[in-house]
Amino acid sequence: MKILVINTGSSSLKFRLFDMQGLVRLASGLVERIGEADGRTLLRFQPPSGDREEQIERRLRIADHGRAMEEMLALLGESGLLAHAGELAGIGHRVVHGGETFHEPVRIDDRVLEAIAELVPLAPLHNPANLVGIRAAMARAADVPQVAVFDTAFHQALPEHAYLYGLPFHLYEEHRIRRYGFHGTSHGFVSRQAAAFLGRPYGALNSITLHLGNGASAAAIRGGRCVDTSMGLTPLEGLLMGTRSGDLDPAILLYLARETGMDIDGLDDLLNRKSGLRGICGDNDMRAIIGRAAEGDGRAALALRIFCYRIKKYIGAYTAVLGRVDCLVFTGGIGENAAVVRETACRDLEHLGIVLDRERNQRQGPAIRPIHHESSDVSILVVPTNEELEIARQVVQVLSSPKVHTP
Numbered sequence: 001m002k003i004l005v006i007n008t009g010s011s012s013l014k015f016r017l018f019d020m021q022g023l024v025r026l027a028s029g030l031v032e033r034i035g036e037a038d039g040r041t042l043l044r045f046q047p048p049s050g051d052r053e054e055q056i057e058r059r060l061r062i063a064d065h066g067r068a069m070e071e072m073l074a075l076l077g078e079s080g081l082l083a084h085a086g087e088l089a090g091i092g093h094r095v096v097h098g099g100e101t102f103h104e105p106v107r108i109d110d111r112v113l114e115a116i117a118e119l120v121p122l123a124p125l126h127n128p129a130n131l132v133g134i135r136a137a138m139a140r141a142a143d144v145p146q147v148a149v150f151d152t153a154f155h156q157a158l159p160e161h162a163y164l165y166g167l168p169f170h171l172y173e174e175h176r177i178r179r180y181g182f183h184g185t186s187h188g189f190v191s192r193q194a195a196a197f198l199g200r201p202y203g204a205l206n207s208i209t210l211h212l213g214n215g216a217s218a219a220a221i222r223g224g225r226c227v228d229t230s231m232g233l234t235p236l237e238g239l240l241m242g243t244r245s246g247d248l249d250p251a252i253l254l255y256l257a258r259e260t261g262m263d264i265d266g267l268d269d270l271l272n273r274k275s276g277l278r279g280i281c282g283d284n285d286m287r288a289i290i291g292r293a294a295e296g297d298g299r300a301a302l303a304l305r306i307f308c309y310r311i312k313k314y315i316g317a318y319t320a321v322l323g324r325v326d327c328l329v330f331t332g333g334i335g336e337n338a339a340v341v342r343e344t345a346c347r348d349l350e351h352l353g354i355v356l357d358r359e360r361n362q363r364q365g366p367a368i369r370p371i372h373h374e375s376s377d378v379s380i381l382v383v384p385t386n387e388e389l390e391i392a393r394q395v396v397q398v399l400s401s402p403k404v405h406t407p
């Protein structure tokens with residue numbers, strides 16, 4: 001049973017092909033710089049006969065997402081892994097914003113497309129790109145069932161007191177301004193993996209999950225249901241990120257507008273692209289920052305400290321929210337690889353039952369690994385995330401469920 005997972009951006013298309021029988025990734029690739037003169041396609045795959053991974057790369061102009069989809073299918077055809085789209089049992093689409101409409105993945109039909117389009121004001125950059133991708137896939141693989149999996153769905157379990165802001169209530173009623181949260185597929189996946197690793201029923205486990213990549217977010221999960229998360233109406237709130245500010249006094253925006261005359265686009269650019277780690281030290285790549293800090297660069301060391309301090313504050317807050325914490329999970333490029341971030345964020349949290357084992361924390365590897373000291377009440381785990389595999393799994397679930405999914 002082959003499932004294709006697609007993640008469409010405004011000028012890119014990333015994809016992975018899975019064989020769900022053995023949960024194996026058969027191929028992964030991307031089409032980038034769609035609409036520009038110097039487009040590029042890349043496919044990495046395990047040939048059906050052969051043990052070494054192979055790669056096909058091409059540079060060509062790719063006019064639009066429809067052409068991108070055709071290039072993707074052509075590459076998969078060349079690899080020998082997928083003769084035609086009809087061999088697919090399903091296509092899963094990552095959709096960033098599901099608003100309050102979607103609490104779970106859904107099979108896509110005209111009503112679902114309409115509902116995703118209605119949510120565009122909440123995600124003006126992402127949802128239109130996701131829709132273009134879905135429509136292109138539906139046009140080129142009309143007989144293959146298509147499923148939308150939403151970044152926000154896992155957080156729809158949040159209680160009102162966690163998702164409402166301290167704003168006039170009518171703004172929620174009229175504009176649906178509230179906390180939605182993102183990275184939901186990852187938080188759901190790694191918390192379930194953690195439960196399986198610890199041999200605990202998912203419904204009985206309380207965990208704090210930290211997804212630390214270019215974007216970063218935290219989630220408090222009680223018995224498999226998310227009860228709070230750090231990202232808000234948009235992915236800007238919460239932890240410090242590569243180029244995003246995270247939590248901020250909203251009056252700073254008013255101050256900047258009044259004092260400097262900055263307009264809305266300028267503020268958007270400032271908060272989303274020029275702030276965070278990059279704003280503080282000029283770099284947004286954690287590897288580079290750790291390297292610079294180790295060589296005595298004060299500004300890089302400061303950026304690292306602020307990043308870790310913000311994580312620590314959320315661990316404290318979510319410990320108070322959950323009452324009992326069984327498990328703390330680190331994931332994402334930084335969470336999985338940066339031992340110094342994990343160590344600094346967990347430092348001096350013994351009174352909360354969180355004790356890291358410094359030696360275990362240094363070990364690297366692709367598998368789930370515990371990094372807590374034997375005296376720790378809370379299990380601390382590094383769990384590699386795999387959002388695409390989780391999307392593929394959810395596609396299989398939706399397609400095998402007799403329930404009719406409508407928004």
Ligand code: ADP
Pocket residue numbers: 212213214215242284285286287288290332333334337338
């Ligand atoms: P995205 O949010 O784009 O999916 P990733 O989850 O891939 O991002 O995370 C990217 C971040 O992970 C970058 O800041 C990168 O420097 C960091 N990272 C990757 N590998 C390492 C490593 N070995 N040590 C420290 N940081 C790392």
